[in-house]
Amino acid sequence: MEGTLTARDKVGVQDFVLLDAHTSESAFLDNLRKRFSKNLIYTYIGTLLVSVNPYQELGIYTVSQMELYQGVNFFELPPHIYAIADNAYRMMCSELNNHLILISGESGAGKTEASKKILQYFAMTCPMTKSLQIARDRLLLSNPVLEAFGNAKTLRNDNSSRFGKYMDIQFDFKGIPVGGHIISYLIEKSRVVYQNQGERNFHIFYQLLEGGEEELLAYLGLERDPQLYKYLSQGHCAEESSINDKNDWKTVSNAFSVIDFTEDDLENLFGIIASVLHLGNICFEENHHGCAAIPHTHEIKWIAKLLGVHSSILLEALTHRKIEAKTEEVICPLTLELSVYARDAMAKAVYGRTFTWLVNKINSSLANKVSPHVLDDLLSLTWKTVIGLLDIYGFEVFDKNGFEQFCINYCNEKLQQLLIERTLKAEQAEYEMEGIEWEPIQYFNNKIICDLVEERHKGIISILNEECIRPGPATDLSFLEKLEEKVGKHAHFQTRKLAGPKGRKRIGWMEFLLLHYAGEVTYCTKGFLEKNNDLLYRHLKEVLCRSKNSILKECFLVAELENWRRPPTVGTQFKNSLSSLLEILISKEPSYIRCIKPNERKEPSKFDDFLIRHQVKYLGLMEHLRVRRAGFAYRRKYEHFLQRYKSLCPDTWPHWQGPPEEGVERLIKYIGYKPEEYKLGRTKIFIRFPRTLFATEDAFEFSKHQLVARIQAIYKGCLERRAFVKRKQAAIKLEAYWRGALARKEAKRRKWAVQIIRKFIGGFIHRNEPVCADNKEFIVFVRKNYILNLRYHVPKNVLDKSWLTPPGILENASDLLRKMCTRNLVRKYCRGITAERRALMQQKVVTSEIFRGKKEGYAESLNQPFANSRIDEGDINPKVLQLLSNEKIQYGIPVIKYDRKGFKARQRQLLLTQKAAYVVEHAKIKQKIEYSTLKGVSTSNLSDRILVMHVSPEDNKQKGDAILQCEHVFEAVTKLAMLVKEDVVNVVQGSLQFYISPGKEGTIVFNTGAEQKIYKDKNGQLTVVSVRKKS
Ligand SMILES: Nc1ncnc2c1ncn2[C@@H]1O[C@H](COP(=O)(O)OP(=O)(O)OP(=O)(O)O)[C@@H](O)[C@H]1O
């Protein structure tokens, strides 16, 4: 309702409840007219939908419209039939109960269209599975088939439903339409044999003739022209521009294929339709006995062929009647009139029962077939709820009203009763329940009329039945008299006889008048008995029971012939079917659609006030509105009211913690409701004037925008937070996974390390054992490790004696390696030294050969490189140089020469040439010792620096041995030895003898002492004291 409030200014009010002058019929009509003129055909009275037939396509039934209304709060959008359908559907889904949409209105008001729109809405908007699409298609396509057989063009409606229809749409627990069931009520069979001027028979006849293929028509013995058939041509309007029979035929044929009709079914079905047409064309003649005869049997033969009966038997059954008399059967000919009656009765019976068969057939195709074991397993899942659609004939008042109108109007009385029970009474009960003081609304309870028609033994139907079975000549007139006698005093019943002089003019002799809730209707009793009996002569029944047409076989059971009890009359059948219909309806939650026909001429945009006023009246709309308003235009449960308007009061926004009624009280106090404007019930608030609600709604509209901004902000924040939390959780998860992965890796590594360490320790323990599994790897490791380590500790040069200590198992290898390494270093070293150095080295080698291990100080001398010479050429006297010019000086060194006798020390130079050694004093060569004459060279084993060059005593040129002391004694001796090229050097211990002069020898004694000194001892010997080196 709230949504409608905002749009109320648009055109009139969308809900009559909000009409200020709610008691005024004119205001009601004005609102309806105003909206109708703007093509707004739907208006609510609360949850009841009033629909005015627009007689034009309005473009309001599009898929986008369906989507618009889907799942939207009922009052949020402008009134629409889809809102009713959606509301029922959603309530059904949420409350899991059955619903009903009751569509009523007079012929042509749009009931059938409304029911189709609802069905389409469900088909389009309900969830659907592929497997259930066929069920949906069948539900949709059952309509054109039923309409072809049950609808006809009447003066009021080109597609008038001539039967009442109740359809259940079954939904499974998911809200998917899974099946359906149709119940049909009282098809107008008389139309098969008779139509008023301007009306037609049922559509199927015309469709078959217009659209049927040539072969089909030939098979059925039909011509394409409807004018040739009596049953189709009485109304003189077989051709109707608004109806396209050819197209409709295509739709129906297609529908047949979807709804499981086999070729045989269709052949038999159209055989029956065709035979009805042939029946209508049978002509009777009166023979000379005054009895009926059939001169031309052309039609009889076709009927016999199509229905699978014997033509002669059929012919006899149409013109004779069997009378059972005690033990024998007597066949009496029929009069012309009775034959025509028998023929029409046969046509009606055949058509009527075929229609019932058709409905059953459609039902079996619509039935939701769940296999039994699935049903056992999934009992809860197969839970089904239904939405029922009741499209039933509205109240009818014609110039001449017959038995059918009586039944139809009786039906409408019953439905009005339902409405009263479910809405008017319920509404008032609500006030009582809510403890609201109010003045009861007066409305007419039509139960009294229902009783007049249906009461057992006393009602009109009972009286009619009695009259039908009563022995003796019962006629329509005798029935009327019985009525006068039995219900004549009823306030709602009148006949010409009972009416005063005033009423006489209005009621004919054969008529009675019923004062229905919707107005007076005069019924003509003519045909009441016959129609109520609906007699088909037994003879004809026998023929039909033996038919070979499989449909007729199902419709006319042989068992029927054996049952001698009278079948229930049409009136009783109708009464019973109505009471079971009401049971169905009462068990469901109803929604109402009241259809209104705007004019009699089917014209768009024409609003016939008189006609509509009448419909508003008999549809009980004003009463409904009055009760709906009942002094209060609006009521709402506290929770809902508070929920909607709580934003208008700071105390109730955003949440009210206490009981809702207190919240509402606080809210309305805050917004300033005056005491006369509202009442508080037990569970609901009742608002008296629409303007109060409008003001509240306006305030809400205003605050809504602010709220929306706030809600949007909170919602966006919420979304962001949610996204953030999601991201955070994802990050935490990732981190956890990553940490886990790392930890697992670490654990694996540690485990591996432990194994390695264990293996290592094991290997270490068994390291000295022969290679086995325990130490194999350890040994490999140690080897590898040693070798790898060794590369950092390889000696860098030949003098470097360091070497990495090998593990026990590698000692041999280490030795080998060490040797290789040394050899390599030596090689490298050797390759690297110069020729000069090599010469020096060779000198050192010679030194080594002479002194190693023999003379003290040798070891220290090793590190002192030899010089080429210790005297530069410049330091040698040029004269000496001149004297030696033939010989190249190889080596020179300053020396101290000790005299052989006095051992006096004198500074000299020792010069070595290739041939001789010279002792030189400045410019004089003091002594020349040729190497060839050199006897030897002596040194002591101590660290003194004395060397003695021995000459041969035989050599005359020589004075004696030369006793010399020089700094570099090893060097000088080595040079000398090398030049001499002989093994001349002698290292002596203790003392040595030297040659002084021929025959005279001296001694040099070598000693060690605290200090170094050389002196001539008292024995006249030269004593050389040297300091002993610490070893
Ligand atoms: N909502 C609508 N929009 C457009 N045209 C409509 C609408 N409702 C009804 N009509 C028109 O009115 C005609 C009659 O409607 P419909 O057959 O539904 O009437 P009815 O109430 O079922 O009548 P009856 O009682 O005779 O069966 C339709 O054939 C269609 O042309």
Ligand SMILES: [Mg+2]
């Ligand atoms: Mg209809």
